[in-house]
Amino acid sequence: MNERTLQNLLNECGVTLYDTEIVNENDHTIYRIYITGDKAITLEKCSEVTKIISPIIDLDPPVDREYFLEVSSPGIDRKLSTLKHFKYSIGELVKLKLQDGTKIKAKLLGVENENILVFDKTDKENKKIPFSEILKARTYFEW
Numbered sequence: 001m002n003e004r005t006l007q008n009l010l011n012e013c014g015v016t017l018y019d020t021e022i023v024n025e026n027d028h029t030i031y032r033i034y035i036t037g038d039k040a041i042t043l044e045k046c047s048e049v050t051k052i053i054s055p056i057i058d059l060d061p062p063v064d065r066e067y068f069l070e071v072s073s074p075g076i077d078r079k080l081s082t083l084k085h086f087k088y089s090i091g092e093l094v095k096l097k098l099q100d101g102t103k104i105k106a107k108l109l110g111v112e113n114e115n116i117l118v119f120d121k122t123d124k125e126n127k128k129i130p131f132s133e134i135l136k137a138r139t140y141f142e143w
Contacts (some may be wrong), residue, residue, distance in 0.1 A: 001056075001057055001060040001062065003017065003020070006020070006033070006053075006057075009052075009053055009056060010033075010035060010049065010053070012052075013048065013049045013052055013053070014037060015035040015036065015037040015041070015045065015049060016035065016036050016037055017033070017034075017035060018034040018035060018036045018074045018078075018085070018088065019034045019074065019079075019081070019082075019085070020032060020033050020034070020062075021034075022062060022063060022067075028067075028068055029063055029065055029066065029067040029068070030067065030068045030069075030070055031057075031062045031063065031067050031068070031069050031070070032070045032071075032072060033049075033053075033069070033070070033071045033072070034072055034073065034074040034078075035049060035071060035072070035073065035074075036073070036074065036088060040073075041072075041073035046071045046072055046073070047071075049071045050069060050071045053069075053071070054069055057069065076139065076140075076141045077138060077139060077140055077141065078138065078139050079136075079137065079138050080094065080137035080138060080139065081137070083111055083114070083131055085137075086108065086111050086116055086131075086137070087111050089108055089139050090108050090109065090110055090111070091107070091108065092107070092108055092139045093105070093106070093107055093108070093121075093139065093140050093141065093142060094106055094107075094108045094118065094137055094138065094139055094140070095137070095138050095139075095140050096116075096118070096129065096134055096136070096137050097134070097135045097136040097137070098129070098133050098134060098135060099133050099134075099135050100133075104118065104120055104122070104127070104129075105120075105121045105122060105140075106118035106119055106120045106121055106127070107119045107121065108139075109126065112128070114130060114131045114132065115128045115129060115130055115131065116128070116129045116130075116131055116134065117129075
C-alpha cells in the first residue's frame with residue numbers, strides 16, 4: 001500500500017499519517033504506523049484505527065513475510081525527518097545535529113520553503129537553518 005492510499009484511509013478514521021517504519025525486534029517484523037490528529041491520540045483511537053486498517057493492509061502487505069501491525073502516536077520525544085514533521089511540531093522544543101557537527105537546542109518557530117526557523121536557546125537568537133544541513137532532529141520535552 002502506498003503512502004497516499006494509507007493517508008486517505010487514515011483520514012477516513014479521523015487521523016493523519018505522521019510516519020511509518022518497518023523494524024525487526026526479538027525476531028519479529030513490526031510495521032509501525034504513527035498517527036496524529038487534532039485531538040490527543042489515545043490508546044482507544046489507536047485500537048480503533050488498527051481494527052479498521054488491518055484487514056485492508058493485509059490485502060497489500062508492507063513486507064513479504066509475517067509481520068505485526070502497531071498503530072501509535074509518535075510521542076513527545078520523536079524524530080523529525082521530513083519538512084512535514086517539522087511543520088507538525090511548530091512551537092515545540094527541538095534538538096538538532098547539523099552536518100558540520102553543531103548541536104542546537106531550540107524552539108521551533110516555523111518552516112519557510114526549505115528552511116527551518118528556530119530560536120536557539122543557547123545563543124538566544126533566531127536562526128534560519130537549511131533543511132539539507134540537518135543530520136538529525138528530535139523533539140524533546142523539558143520537565
